[in-house]
Amino acid sequence: xxxxxxxxxxxxxxxxxxxxxxxxxxxxxxxxxxxxxxxxxxxxxxxxxxxxxxxxxxxxxxxxxxxxxxxxxxxxxxxxxxxxxxxxxxxxxxxxxxxxxxxxxxxxxxxxxxxxxxxxxxxxxxxxxxxxxxxxxxxxxxxxxxxxxxxxxxxxxxxxxxxxxxxxxxxxxxxxxxxxxxxxxxxxxxxxxxxxxxxxxxxxxxxxxxxxxxxxxxxxxxxxxxxxxxxxxxxxxxxxxxxxxxxxxxxxxxxxxxxxxxxxxxxxxxxxxxxxxxxxx
Numbered sequence: 001x002x003x004x005x006x007x008x009x010x011x012x013x014x015x016x017x018x019x020x021x022x023x024x025x026x027x028x029x030x031x032x033x034x035x036x037x038x039x040x041x042x043x044x045x046x047x048x049x050x051x052x053x054x055x056x057x058x059x060x061x062x063x064x065x066x067x068x069x070x071x072x073x074x075x076x077x078x079x080x081x082x083x084x085x086x087x088x089x090x091x092x093x094x095x096x097x098x099x100x101x102x103x104x105x106x107x108x109x110x111x112x113x114x115x116x117x118x119x120x121x122x123x124x125x126x127x128x129x130x131x132x133x134x135x136x137x138x139x140x141x142x143x144x145x146x147x148x149x150x151x152x153x154x155x156x157x158x159x160x161x162x163x164x165x166x167x168x169x170x171x172x173x174x175x176x177x178x179x180x181x182x183x184x185x186x187x188x189x190x191x192x193x194x195x196x197x198x199x200x201x202x203x204x205x206x207x208x209x210x211x212x213x214x215x216x217x218x219x220x221x222x223x224x225x226x227x228x229x230x231x232x233x234x235x236x237x238x239x240x241x242x243x244x245x246x247x248x249x250x251x252x253x254x255x256x257x258x259x260x261x262x263x264x265x266x267x268x269x270x271x272x273x274x275x276x277x278x279x280x281x
Contacts, residue, residue, distance in 0.1 A: 001025055002033050006057035009081075009123050010034055013055075016126040018119045021049040042066075042073040053077040055112065055121045063108060064089035068096055071103040079121045080107035080171065090169040097171075105171025111141035111163035122163065132157015133186065134270055137177035138193035139166045139200070143221055147193060147263050154267035156274075159187045166195065174204030182212055189215045189273045191266060192257070196222035196245050205251035215273035218252050219260045220245050 001010050001023025011034055014020050022037045022045045029040030039045040042054065054075050058066040063082040070078045085108045097103055106113060112122015116129035128145060130152045138144040141163050148161060162177045164170050174192060181187045190212075194201035201220065208216050223245040249259045260266050 001036070001057075002028055002038060003057060007033065009055075009057065010036075012123075012126070013120055016120050017117075018121065021045075021051050042069045042075065046073045046075065051075065053121060054079070056080045056082060056107075058082060060084040060086065064093050067093050067105060071097060071100065075103060077104050078106065078171075079110070079112045080105060080165075081110065081112060081123060082107070083109040083167075085109070085167070087168055090167070094169060094171075104176075106162070107165045107167075107171055109167040110165030110170070111144060113160065113162050115160045116158050124161070124163070128152055129161065130157040131159075133159060133188040133274065134191060135159050135177075135181040135184065135187040135189070136161040136191040136193070137174060137181070138163055138191075139195050140193060140221060141165075143193050143195075143219070143263070147191060147219065147266055150263055150267050151191070151270065154271070156267055156270055159184060168198070170200075174200045175207045178204055178207050178212060178216075182214060187214065188277055189217065189270055191270060192216055192218045192252075194218065194220045194248055196220070196248075201248040202251040205248075205255040205257065208252075208257060209255035212255075215277060216252075216255075216257045217260065217266060217269040217273055218257050219263060219266060220248050220252075223249075 002025045010020060020036055022039060023033060024039050024042050024045050026040050028038045031038045045051055054070045056063060056066045060082055063085045067078055067080055097105055111124045114120035114124050114129055117131045120126050128149045134156055136158055144161060144163050164172050181190045192204060252259050258269050260269055
């Protein structure tokens with residue numbers, strides 16, 4: 001928490017109203033930072049504060065061990081902001097989390113999660129978000145901000161916004177977030193923001209078609225990217241016929257999800273979905 005990035009964003013989270021109860025920086029246990037106690041280990045922090053969530057700003061070579069330290073301390077939710085965590089390290093993390101089944105990981109390489117007006121765990125600019133009926137899940141941090149600003153400017157607030165990140169091996173995936181939004185009584189519609197590469201969007205579309213009871217609007221970035229060209233995120237690369245924008249848009253359309261060509265079209269599509277939900281409810 002006492003590092004440059006961790007310290008800056010901790011201050012932002014505190015100012016937003018997030019209940020930050022302490023931080024961890026090995027070697028600085030027993031001190032205070034930003035008015036919060038600092039501990040040498042996650043285990044010590046949990047024992048002293050009862051913390052039930054963690055945000056990780058640790059540099060890439062040590063980030064995976066930080067996740068596993070949180071898991072070992074019994075923290076049920078971890079938001080991993082760090083970009084560039086080695087894929088081999090994430091394989092190790094996923095194996096441990098799957099085997100023990102007690103910790104949910106968001107990220108890495110993600111902006112975090114925010115419930116507007118209540119709590120944010122991450123790096124998103126809190127002032128552009130507003131409370132409302134729309135859930136949002138996205139692989140892209142900057143697209144999250146762009147689309148949220150479009151929604152807020154149009155008078156459409158958000159329940160919770162989840163940035164799942166663009167790494168090849170993320171923690172939470174689209175299906176996980178969609179399932180949570182589907183069960184959330186405050187969420188009336190969902191915006192799903194995908195990009196080229198991988199099959200998460202297609203799997204999300206399959207879930208929407210089979211289980212989703214709420215309308216979903218989508219946007220797929222990178223639709224003009226040439227095959228074999230990585231676009232920003234490590235996971236945003238088309239390989240052969242896998243991860244193409246055409247396959248994602250087709251799967252979503254088949255599930256009844258309108259896919260915007262521009263981010264500016266999303267508010268109108270969301271408004272239409274909300275109006276239809278109000279009529280049928």
